[in-house]
Amino acid sequence: MALMNINFLQLSRSYLFSTIGEKVKALREREKEAPLLNLGVGDIALPLAPTIVESLKDAADDMGETVHGYGSAEGHLFLREKLLEIEYGGLGFSAEEIFISDGIVRDICDIQDLFYHDATVGIIDPTYPAYFETTILAGKKIHLIPCLEENGFIPLPPDQKLDLVYLCSPNNPTGIAMTKAHLKLWIDWAKEHNTILLFDAAYEKFITSKDVPKTIYEIEGAKEVAIEFRSFSKSAGFTGLRLGYTVIPKELFLYSNKERHSITSLWRLRQDIKTNGISYTVQKAGFATLFGAGKKEVEKQVELYANNGKKLKHCIESLGFTCYGGTDSPYIWWKIPTTDSWEYFDFLLNELHIITIPGRGFGLSGEGFMRLSSFITEETLNQTINRFCNHGDKLCVMK
Amino acid sequence: MALMNINFLQLSRSYLFSTIGEKVKALREREKEAPLLNLGVGDIALPLAPTIVESLKDAADDMGETVHGYGSAEGHLFLREKLLEIEYGGLGFSAEEIFISDGIVRDICDIQDLFYHDATVGIIDPTYPAYFETTILAGKKIHLIPCLEENGFIPLPPDQKLDLVYLCSPNNPTGIAMTKAHLKLWIDWAKEHNTILLFDAAYEKFITSKDVPKTIYEIEGAKEVAIEFRSFSKSAGFTGLRLGYTVIPKELFLYSNKERHSITSLWRLRQDIKTNGISYTVQKAGFATLFGAGKKEVEKQVELYANNGKKLKHCIESLGFTCYGGTDSPYIWWKIPTTDSWEYFDFLLNELHIITIPGRGFGLSGEGFMRLSSFITEETLNQTINRFCNHGDKLCVMK
Numbered sequence: 001m002a003l004m005n006i007n008f009l010q011l012s013r014s015y016l017f018s019t020i021g022e023k024v025k026a027l028r029e030r031e032k033e034a035p036l037l038n039l040g041v042g043d044i045a046l047p048l049a050p051t052i053v054e055s056l057k058d059a060a061d062d063m064g065e066t067v068h069g070y071g072s073a074e075g076h077l078f079l080r081e082k083l084l085e086i087e088y089g090g091l092g093f094s095a096e097e098i099f100i101s102d103g104i105v106r107d108i109c110d111i112q113d114l115f116y117h118d119a120t121v122g123i124i125d126p127t128y129p130a131y132f133e134t135t136i137l138a139g140k141k142i143h144l145i146p147c148l149e150e151n152g153f154i155p156l157p158p159d160q161k162l163d164l165v166y167l168c169s170p171n172n173p174t175g176i177a178m179t180k181a182h183l184k185l186w187i188d189w190a191k192e193h194n195t196i197l198l199f200d201a202a203y204e205k206f207i208t209s210k211d212v213p214k215t216i217y218e219i220e221g222a223k224e225v226a227i228e229f230r231s232f233s234k235s236a237g238f239t240g241l242r243l244g245y246t247v248i249p250k251e252l253f254l255y256s257n258k259e260r261h262s263i264t265s266l267w268r269l270r271q272d273i274k275t276n277g278i279s280y281t282v283q284k285a286g287f288a289t290l291f292g293a294g295k296k297e298v299e300k301q302v303e304l305y306a307n308n309g310k311k312l313k314h315c316i317e318s319l320g321f322t323c324y325g326g327t328d329s330p331y332i333w334w335k336i337p338t339t340d341s342w343e344y345f346d347f348l349l350n351e352l353h354i355i356t357i358p359g360r361g362f363g364l365s366g367e368g369f370m371r372l373s374s375f376i377t378e379e380t381l382n383q384t385i386n387r388f389c390n391h392g393d394k395l396c397v398m399k
Numbered sequence: 400m401a402l403m404n405i406n407f408l409q410l411s412r413s414y415l416f417s418t419i420g421e422k423v424k425a426l427r428e429r430e431k432e433a434p435l436l437n438l439g440v441g442d443i444a445l446p447l448a449p450t451i452v453e454s455l456k457d458a459a460d461d462m463g464e465t466v467h468g469y470g471s472a473e474g475h476l477f478l479r480e481k482l483l484e485i486e487y488g489g490l491g492f493s494a495e496e497i498f499i500s501d502g503i504v505r506d507i508c509d510i511q512d513l514f515y516h517d518a519t520v521g522i523i524d525p526t527y528p529a530y531f532e533t534t535i536l537a538g539k540k541i542h543l544i545p546c547l548e549e550n551g552f553i554p555l556p557p558d559q560k561l562d563l564v565y566l567c568s569p570n571n572p573t574g575i576a577m578t579k580a581h582l583k584l585w586i587d588w589a590k591e592h593n594t595i596l597l598f599d600a601a602y603e604k605f606i607t608s609k610d611v612p613k614t615i616y617e618i619e620g621a622k623e624v625a626i627e628f629r630s631f632s633k634s635a636g637f638t639g640l641r642l643g644y645t646v647i648p649k650e651l652f653l654y655s656n657k658e659r660h661s662i663t664s665l666w667r668l669r670q671d672i673k674t675n676g677i678s679y680t681v682q683k684a685g686f687a688t689l690f691g692a693g694k695k696e697v698e699k700q701v702e703l704y705a706n707n708g709k710k711l712k713h714c715i716e717s718l719g720f721t722c723y724g725g726t727d728s729p730y731i732w733w734k735i736p737t738t739d740s741w742e743y744f745d746f747l748l749n750e751l752h753i754i755t756i757p758g759r760g761f762g763l764s765g766e767g768f769m770r771l772s773s774f775i776t777e778e779t780l781n782q783t784i785n786r787f788c789n790h791g792d793k794l795c796v797m798k
Binding site: 001002003004005006008009011017018041043044045046047048049050052053056057060061063064065066067068069070071102103105106109110113114115116117119129130133134137139163164194195196233239240241242254255256261266269270272273274275276277278279280281282 | 400401402403404405407408410414416417440442443444445446447448449451452455456459460462463464465466467468469470501502504505508509512513514515516518528529532533536538562563593594595632638639640641653654655660665668669671672673674675676677678679680681
């Protein structure tokens with residue numbers, strides 16, 4: 001009998017998004033014509049921008065004329081250099097410190113491969129489930145860091161030593177972004193405790209507040225403690241194309257027997273062994289989002305989503321509820337009138353035909369909240385607002 | 400100090416393909432204009448076929464009109480169903496048993512996540528390096544299974560129990576394909592020992608011999624012991640696009656505390672957590688290779704590579720050398736007149752400007768051989784043959 005990775009036994013029976021999928025499917029079977037509005041999984045609602053479509057087609061033509069075979073595991077240089085110029089200008093990085101991937105979630109999970117098997121991982125509660133579940137599968141130890149309403153949903157460094165900590169800002173699911181001062185606190189703590197911060201910046205394009213940094217490397221000392229993960233999914237509508245990247249400063253090290261090993265080098269070696277690069281056409285499309293018409297088009301999409309979020313938040317607040325997020329973030333964290341967010345999810349799904357995500361799905365501390373995504377069209381926004389207004393009483397019934 | 404995954408310390412200092420890359424780079428620095436011929440890394444030599452280019456462009460247009468966001472982690476149903484129809488017709492699989500990925504090497508490495516941390520992994524020597532290196536990184540135990548000239552480079556099941564075994568047929572690097580009888584031997588052994596076979600079928604499109612199965616599932620009992628990995632890289636020129644797939648029969652189980660767990664379900668759960676699907680455009684391109692004009696075009700490319708391989712093998716044999724492979728495979732396994740294949744690699748690179756791969760790079764038992772790739776154009780083929788013929792004496796000098 002071949003034996004299983006027993007860490008699978010520690011996973012709760014069902015994965016959040018799959019459970020939601022099953023509930024939606026069950027509704028569809030009962031009510032085939034239910035006019036569903038999806039504010040749940042944060043998937044894009046707009047088609048790919050025209051310049052990005054053209055760049056994909058140009059890249060396809062290019063592959064029909066010239067051989068573009070295996071690229072390097074860290075991604076094509078044209079994209080890495082452009083990213084450094086546009087996204088990290090003046091921060092002193094070299095192309096060896098940036099790695100392209102086929103999506104941020106891969107890197108966020110796979111990075112754990114570099115760490116000691118018994119490492120202790122700090123995870124904010126509530127959290128994006130992948131941090132939690134991938135840590136369980138790796139058999140590493142989890143230390144939950146509560147992120148609560150009384151602290152304005154800003155997580156605070158714990159008293160104990162941790163080997164690595166996942167931080168997400170602007171945060172998924174709470175929609176709260178950390179200011180420079182908040183992040184400085186974490187960086188100083190990480191330096192003191194020799195902790196590596198895994199900084200998930202998937203939503204940085206939604207930042208508008210002046211005191212919220214767009215990259216953690218704006219803050220002094222960050223290069224000595226932080227790995228930053230970025231995504232094209234929400235900033236450029238790439239959820240169906242798959243592209244992300246990871247910045248690993250050369251100042252970062254892991255240790256064995258008092259010898260230090262560059263994390264940049266370890267990651268390059270791992271990627272060399274386990275991957276064969278990322279689609280050339282998709283990298284070309286990513287390149288096109290970084291300047292000129294492509295950049296303007298994707299910025300306009302982000303602006304539309306952000307505005308939808310603001311209007312949605314305003315609507316819910318006008319019904320007498322408390323809401324967080326929705327300012328530097330595409331997510332709204334809605335304080336609901338019950339402590340059973342799965343029950344409220346079922347109510348919104350079955351009565352209003354609106355798909356959301358119950359806060360409980362993001363961890364124990366998420367209970368009592370719902371996450372709403374502003375990745376919706378204006379049409380969906382208006383219909384959602386209508387249904388909320390028409391059912392205001394029902395929404396509050398459990399208050 | 401955050402501690403490192405100490406398994407990294409067990410890796411030999413440098414990765415085969417990186418070492419080759421460095422040696423080529425060093426030559427380029429000495430001789431800028433060296434007319435290099437690349438018969439090394441098995442990368443494609445022909446541009447993408449016209450119908451595949453068109454399918455990529457159609458998919459791009461499609462994404463500009465309709466939202467194609469996150470697909471399911473196991474890939475789009477249109478591709479999975481078509482693959483079952485075209486590649487596995489009559490074998491009784493359902494779409495739940497096939498998983499699309501962004502390249503075969505990912506799945507080949509990641510599948511180990513499902514197995515017990517202390518599992519013993521059988522690896523054929525010589526071997527494709529990823530099997531070996533990924534097993535080291537996972538900290539699992541390695542049992543080498545020699546694959547020697549005296550057995551016609553057919554690996555034989557060992558006496559001891561193993562948890563999983565990587566088999567590659569047509570084999571990389573030896574170019575030898577296993578017949579139904581050979582594979583039946585492995586399947587029966589795996590059943591008896593409760594071993595899971597990880598069957599790498601990346602090169603199945605090169606099979607022409609009647610007694611060599613194109614999928615392991617042609618053989619009775621295979622569904623109870625084997626996972627099959629396939630690739631679009633070499634069969635359709637997708638090395639720069641990234642697409643592969645994995646078949647996991649529902650008859651396969653792993654065990655914990657006498658409870659059995661479906662490997663299909665475990666893999667789905669793992670992929671749900673750690674990935675967000677595969678590029679829509681690339682899946683559409685893969686679909687286009689499976690029928691009509693697209694299929695004919697990619698088959699023609701494979702035929703050209705296969706013919707180049709036959710001519711190359713004939714040339715080397717005519718110089719008095721022994722060669723294996725090159726029949727059901729794109730690789731030629733050339734018995735060289737020295738027991739130092741890195742030395743011979745340097746000679747071929749620096750004197751003939753031909754890039755190959757030294758057998759030693761595939762393991763101890765690969766020593767004394769060179770791997771030549773037939774993924775070359777006719778022009779490269781002719782130049783290679785010319786150089787070999789003009790340097791016949793030098794090639795044999797170490798005999």
